[in-house]
Amino acid sequence: xxxxxxxxxxxxxxxxxxxxxxxxxxxxxxxxxxxxxxxxxxxxxxxxxxxxxxxxxxxxxxxxxxxxxxxxxxxxxxxxxxxxxxxxxxxxxxxxxxxxxxxxxxxxxxxxxxxxxxxxxxxxxxxxxxxxxxxxxxxxxxxxxxxxxxxxxxxxxxxxxxxxxxxxxxxxxxxxxxxxxxxxxxxxxxxxxxxxxxxxxxxxxxxxxxxxxxxxxxxxxxxxxxxxxxxxxxxxxxxxxxxxxxxxxxxxxxxxxxxxxxxxxxxxxxxxxxxxxxxxxxxxxxxxxxxxxxxxxxxxxxxxxxxxxxxxxxxxxxxxxxxxxxxxxxxxxxxxxxxxxxxxxxxxxxxxxxxxxxxxxxxxxxxxxxxxxxxxxxxxxxxxxxxxxxxxxxxxxxxxxxxxxxxxxxxxxxxxxx
RNA sequence: GUGGGUGUAGCUCAGCUGGUUAGAGCACCGGGUUGUGAUCCCGGGUGUCGCGGGUUCAAGUCCCGUCACUCACCCCA
Numbered sequence: 001x002x003x004x005x006x007x008x009x010x011x012x013x014x015x016x017x018x019x020x021x022x023x024x025x026x027x028x029x030x031x032x033x034x035x036x037x038x039x040x041x042x043x044x045x046x047x048x049x050x051x052x053x054x055x056x057x058x059x060x061x062x063x064x065x066x067x068x069x070x071x072x073x074x075x076x077x078x079x080x081x082x083x084x085x086x087x088x089x090x091x092x093x094x095x096x097x098x099x100x101x102x103x104x105x106x107x108x109x110x111x112x113x114x115x116x117x118x119x120x121x122x123x124x125x126x127x128x129x130x131x132x133x134x135x136x137x138x139x140x141x142x143x144x145x146x147x148x149x150x151x152x153x154x155x156x157x158x159x160x161x162x163x164x165x166x167x168x169x170x171x172x173x174x175x176x177x178x179x180x181x182x183x184x185x186x187x188x189x190x191x192x193x194x195x196x197x198x199x200x201x202x203x204x205x206x207x208x209x210x211x212x213x214x215x216x217x218x219x220x221x222x223x224x225x226x227x228x229x230x231x232x233x234x235x236x237x238x239x240x241x242x243x244x245x246x247x248x249x250x251x252x253x254x255x256x257x258x259x260x261x262x263x264x265x266x267x268x269x270x271x272x273x274x275x276x277x278x279x280x281x282x283x284x285x286x287x288x289x290x291x292x293x294x295x296x297x298x299x300x301x302x303x304x305x306x307x308x309x310x311x312x313x314x315x316x317x318x319x320x321x322x323x324x325x326x327x328x329x330x331x332x333x334x335x336x337x338x339x340x341x342x343x344x345x346x347x348x349x350x351x352x353x354x355x356x357x358x359x360x361x362x363x364x365x366x367x368x369x370x371x372x373x374x375x376x377x378x379x380x381x382x383x384x385x386x387x388x389x390x391x392x393x394x395x396x397x398x399x400x401x402x403x404x405x406x407x408x409x410x411x412x413x414x415x416x417x418x
Numbered sequence: 419g420u421g422g423g424u425g426u427a428g429c430u431c432a433g434c435u436g437g438u439u440a441g442a443g444c445a446c447c448g449g450g451u452u453g454u455g456a457u458c459c460c461g462g463g464u465g466u467c468g469c470g471g472g473u474u475c476a477a478g479u480c481c482c483g484u485c486a487c488u489c490a491c492c493c494c495a
Contacts, residue, residue: 059493063419081495110495115419117489127495191492208491255494266495277495304495332453334464365447367455382453396455 008114008122018321019309019329020125023154026319027127027303028105030149034142037104041085044108046112047075053084053260053291057198065110078111081300083255083284084291090132091293099131105303119307131301132288135369137232140263140283141239143299147267147279148245150303154318159269159278162250163235163240164222166201166264166282171226176200179217186214229262236263259284263299271309271314278311279298279303302327326417328370328396329356332363332382340381343391343409350410352417371396377413 005011012020032038038189047067054061066078079085089095095102107127114120131139144161151159167175182183183196192211192223198201201276203211204218225233240247247265255264264282272278281301288296312319329344331337340356355373357366363380370378380392380401390411394401395416404412 007486062494114492114493116487117491120494123494202493257494274490275494279495281495300495305494330454353481363453364449364451364455367453369455371455378455380454383455392453394454399454399456401454 006122008116010121010123010308015110015321016309019312019319020305021322022100022319023308023312024107024125024127026131026154027147027150027305027308027364028107029153030146031103031105031129033148034103035213036105036131036146039086039104039106040108041082041089041106042079042314044076044078044087045088047077047090049084049291050077050080053087053287054081058258060112060257061370064114066111066113076360079114081110082106082108082126083130083257083287083298083300085261086130087132087287087293087296087298087301088291088295090293091288093289096133096294096296097128099234101139102132103130104132105129117275118273119304119310120304121227125305126302126308127305128300128302130298132298133296135232135262135297137235138239140232140236140299141243141245143281143301144236144240144247144263144265145243145245147281147301151267151278151308154308154312156269156308156311156315156317157317158271158315159267159311161245161247162253162268162340163237163247164264164268165225165229165236165248165254166255166261167221167225167229168261168285171229172223172261174184175219175221175224178224188214192327199254199258201254205254214253222249222251229279232262255282259287265301267303267313269314270311272310275307277304277379278307306365323353325350325353325355326375327354327377327413328375329354330363330366330378330380331357331368332380332417335383336381336386339386340379343381346410347413350414352410352413376417379409379413 047065050065051061056062060080064082068076070076086106090102090104105128107125108122109125111123113122116122129143131143144163148161167170170215179200180196183200188196188203188211192206201221204215204220206212206215222233233309237247253264253266255266260282261284262283266280267278268276269278270276279301281299283297283299285297287298288294327347329340331340344354344356355375357369361369367378376396378394378396385403387392388403390403390405392401393404393409393412
């Protein structure tokens with residue numbers, strides 16, 4: 001009997017795992033620099049939170065949730081997205097009672113029961129940011145810009161920002177009715193007809209040519225915004241333009257979660273196969289009230305770490321990984337090994353990433369291990385050296401080797417590494 | 419949920435219309451050098467040919483089933 005990672009999940013292994021960490025760090029850095037503070041919420045929540053927050057009509061809730069009963073009979077669900085849990089925490093702990101906006105960022109796994117394919121997993125990792133409690137179009141622009149900066153600083157270039165406004169409770173219902181009457185005159189299959197009933201906006205995003213062909217001239221939300229929404233949207237665009245963020249007006253942009261309204265955006269990349277979105281978000285002013293909280297506005301995004309990695313690979317961008325070991329100890333014999341063991345610990349205590357050869361590999365094997373470790377220097381120590389009170393310090397790049405007094409070794413190494 | 423593709427060594431793959439001991443490159447291990455890596459030379463195959471059944475004198479190769487992976491539809495980060 002042997003086991004493999006469950007369908008749709010995968011292991012993040014070295015050496016790629018360091019890139020994974022670096023991407024997660026880089027995507028969240030702009031938010032951290034902008035006053036967003038870290039929040040960590042449970043990976044499972046009350047099933048009702050997602051049903052009401054994300055929306056019963058969404059595919060995510062209706063067929064993609066990992067739901068189970070715990071031993072106490074509670075219905076819990078592995079989170080399919082991050083915003084609902086964060087909003088729940090904001091409400092539960094009354095974070096909105098302090099200064100607004102409440103700015104939060106988070107990172108972690110999410111779960112959706114979907115058929116896996118390139119860039120789509122059942123267990124996927126997102127970095128998220130949310131700004132709650134202030135309805136200012138400039139805040140929308142800030143949030144969008146934070147994601148933009150994250151991708152840019154990673155070295156990603158081939159991504160595009162799609163932007164639109166979904167209107168609000170004033171202008172969306174009449175538009176929705178208008179769209180539904182337009183769609184009712186089209187030749188659509190039963191499945192799509194049902195979708196037109198539940199969420200007609202989503203039909204606009206259909207990729208199939210036979211559907212696309214009929215969508216010319218379909219009414220779009222941005223042409224039917226109420227004056228408040230239109231003004232808000234103008235403010236967002238003015239803000240983005242002011243800081244050099246480039247976007248593409250995309251009226252047919254639709255998000256999969258019901259809570260989005262007004263500002264809505266998606267970052268797409270062409271290098272991932274069929275799954276083009278590497279991040280997305282928008283304004284969710286109705287979410288708090290929908291899950292029993294006060295009337296709180298909010299705007300945020302979630303960026304897919306897995307998909308960003310695919311995009312980086314597609315562009316051939318190398319992400320600088322964290323520091324590897326700098327010094328590697330090569331002992332000859334047990335006496336020397338004991339001395340090197342203590343020396344290695346002292347190097348680490350002095351802040352120098354260090355490792356050494358364990359087990360009886362022999363000198364050749366230990367040197368090989370030193371080479372593979374990526375270390376800049378090897379410290380070779382044998383009985384002969386101990387007698388002389390020195391260690392052999394070898395520069396693994398040049399091959400130069402010098403004898404250094406043992407009591408000056410750490411200082412010498414620190415000096416060479418700076 | 420629906421459809422297509424692929425399963426041979428740790429990895430990437432070769433193995434022609436079935437034919438006898440299953441291969442290559444890389445990686446890995448050992449030696450050349452019991453005090454020196456990366457380079458070089460020599461040696462080592464580390465394998466349930468995904469799994470089960472069938473056809474055949476003979477199956478990695480053909481057929482059926484099954485599982486896994488993968489790509490796309492759908493959906494979405």
